[in-house]
Amino acid sequence: MTPTRIALLGATGSIGESTLRVIAANPDSHVVQSVSGFRRLDALIAIVSRWRPARVAVADDSARDALLAAIDYQPDVVTGPDGLVALAEDPDADLVVAAIMGAAGLPSTMAAARAGKRIALANKEALVMAGTLMMDAVEHHGATLLPVDSEHNAIFQSLPTDYRCGQSIAGLSQLWLTCSGGPFRDEPQRDLSAVTPAEACAHPNWSMGQKISVDSATLMNKGLELIEACHLFNVPADQVRVVLHPQSVIHSLVEYTDGSFISQLGRTDMQVPIASALAHPARIDSGVAPLNLMELGQLSFAAPDDERFPALGIAREAVTASQYHCIWLNAVNECAVADFLAGDLAFDRIADRARQALDSLTTSPIDSLEAVLEADRNARRWYSEL
Ligand code: NDP
Ligand code: MG
Numbered sequence: 001m002t003p004t005r006i007a008l009l010g011a012t013g014s015i016g017e018s019t020l021r022v023i024a025a026n027p028d029s030h031v032v033q034s035v036s037g038f039r040r041l042d043a044l045i046a047i048v049s050r051w052r053p054a055r056v057a058v059a060d061d062s063a064r065d066a067l068l069a070a071i072d073y074q075p076d077v078v079t080g081p082d083g084l085v086a087l088a089e090d091p092d093a094d095l096v097v098a099a100i101m102g103a104a105g106l107p108s109t110m111a112a113a114r115a116g117k118r119i120a121l122a123n124k125e126a127l128v129m130a131g132t133l134m135m136d137a138v139e140h141h142g143a144t145l146l147p148v149d150s151e152h153n154a155i156f157q158s159l160p161t162d163y164r165c166g167q168s169i170a171g172l173s174q175l176w177l178t179c180s181g182g183p184f185r186d187e188p189q190r191d192l193s194a195v196t197p198a199e200a201c202a203h204p205n206w207s208m209g210q211k212i213s214v215d216s217a218t219l220m221n222k223g224l225e226l227i228e229a230c231h232l233f234n235v236p237a238d239q240v241r242v243v244l245h246p247q248s249v250i251h252s253l254v255e256y257t258d259g260s261f262i263s264q265l266g267r268t269d270m271q272v273p274i275a276s277a278l279a280h281p282a283r284i285d286s287g288v289a290p291l292n293l294m295e296l297g298q299l300s301f302a303a304p305d306d307e308r309f310p311a312l313g314i315a316r317e318a319v320t321a322s323q324y325h326c327i328w329l330n331a332v333n334e335c336a337v338a339d340f341l342a343g344d345l346a347f348d349r350i351a352d353r354a355r356q357a358l359d360s361l362t363t364s365p366i367d368s369l370e371a372v373l374e375a376d377r378n379a380r381r382w383y384s385e386l
Contacts, residue, residue: 003031004278007087009057009108010099011035012043014209015122015148018270019097020047022278025287030278034087036100037063045070055090057083084108089115095278098123099148101211102334103376106130110369113137113145120277122148124228128330130372131231132323135166145232146277151177151225152232153273154251154264161281165232169254175235176253176261177225178245179304180205182217185246188308195347197340205248205268214337218350219304223315224333227326230319237319242312244302249291267291311351314358322363324375331379332357357382 006023010016016035023030036057037044048056048071055076058064064077078086081104088096088111096112097120098105105123110130112119114137121127127134138145145165147153155175156165163169183202184190201213208216215221222242229240251273253263266272267288275286306313311333318325336353339345345353357379366372 001029003029005031005033005092005094006278007034007090007093007096008032008099009036009084009087009097009105010101010123011047012037012040013099013101014207015097015099015270015274019099019274019278020051021287022271022275022284025285029284033093034090036084036087041066048075054092055087057087081107085111088112088117094118095120097148098126101209103129103330106372107369110134110137113143114141116141116143118144118146120146120148120274124149124224125330125334127231128224128227129327129376130323130369131227131326133366133369133372135231139166146280147232148270148273148277149225149228150270150273151252152228153276155229155233155254157264157276158254158262166234168234171256171258172235172239173255173257174239174241175229175233176255177222177229177240177242178248178250178252179219179222179242180216180248181244181246181304182219184217185244192308192348193346197343200340200347204246206270210341211334211337214340214350215333218311218347219309220311220315220333220351220354222304223312224330226312226315227319237316242304244304245299247296247299249296249299265291309351311354314351314354318358321358323366324363325358325361327366327372327375328357328361328379329354331376332383335380335383353383353386
């Protein structure tokens with residue numbers, strides 16, 4: 001069997017690290033063709049030294065010089081946003097793992113779609129910003145989307161194995177996204193204006209990058225996932241429901257018209273959905289211990305608290321309104337989360353900023369990647385002028 005050659009975009013992040021662990025558990029079937037890093041140069045140097053990929057993407061020329069000085073071979077080193085696109089389009093890559101955080105991941109994810117790649121998609125913001133364009137590119141260029149986000153991966157695994165993302169689902173009643181509720185779900189009295197970045201990033205069930213950890217605490221993550229689900233599974237927002245499930249054992253469910261619910265269960269370790277995406281439709285070792293059903297105890301479910309955590313409702317409004325609204329939602333949320341992490345914005349103001357942005361918005365047509373990126377820039381300018 002020829003191994004799958006992987007372009008790992010966002011190798012220095014949390015998903016990148018988990019992906020490398022899965023590849024380490026499957027050295028005969030999966031190899032690292034290329035990796036990208038951005039600010040964490042030391043981490044990138046360690047990855048490149050260990051995996052010796054043929055190609056590496058770094059932020060700029062000085063990072064390239066530092067990388068080449070620190071390693072003992074000569075990979076092809078590319079720089080900046082164009083370098084990420086080059087890795088995504090690389091004819092020597094069979095599968096692209098899209099694991100860059102935020103809007104920065106959009107152009108390379110789109111390039112992978114246009115190059116007809118198999119794409120293990122973690123970068124949900126790319127679909128939030130450009131869902132229709134992305135799904136059109138996937139279909140037109142014969143690309144394959146394999147969801148990595150645990151909820152969407154669970155739904156994908158609960159569908160027939162020949163299901164391709166973007167198709168409608170036969171016999172579907174609705175999709176259920178499960179939601180842990182974040183670190184503040186059990187503290188109804190807690191003053192959310194006083195939450196610190198360290199508290200917001202201490203997720204009860206998952207270990208993740210900072211931005212998605214904050215999104216999970218505000219429930220904006222579930223809002224972005226709602227938009228992601230609409231595009232991946234070709235359903236309107238009112239066919240996607242969210243249910244609190246604090247144990248995070250059931251990773252989401254498909255409800256069919258005959259009353260059947262089909263779901264995927266597993267440990268809260270991203271190596272499981274990553275392994276499923278890397279090998280689909282085959283199965284490989286994820287490197288994760290199996291779920292111990294005897295130790296699980298109880299699984300519980302409840303409705304989310306929309307008043308305390310308005311972000312989910314705001315996202316639902318955005319996807320119902322237009323693609324343009326989704327771009328603004330994503331951009332303003334990214335800016336607000338960065339401000340919160342820097343200590344410049346109170347936790348409960350993150351959703352307020354998104355609310356404020358959408359309230360002031362009239363829609364505009366989005367028919368190209370350039371239009372998406374321009375709308376993203378406009379939203380960020382609006383935010384910085386607040
Ligand atoms: P991290 O912050 O841990 O990693 C982000 C990666 O993107 C790093 O490799 C980082 O490089 C790189 N990066 C950040 N900004 C840029 C930029 N401007 N240009 C190029 N590269 C950049 O994030 P996660 O791994 O947690 O998340 C990655 C994506 O996966 C996100 O879209 C997230 O929503 C999604 N996701 C993550 C899950 C998780 O469990 N972590 C679960 C489901 C989805 P560097 O570190 O070198 O600066
Ligand atoms: Mg998720």
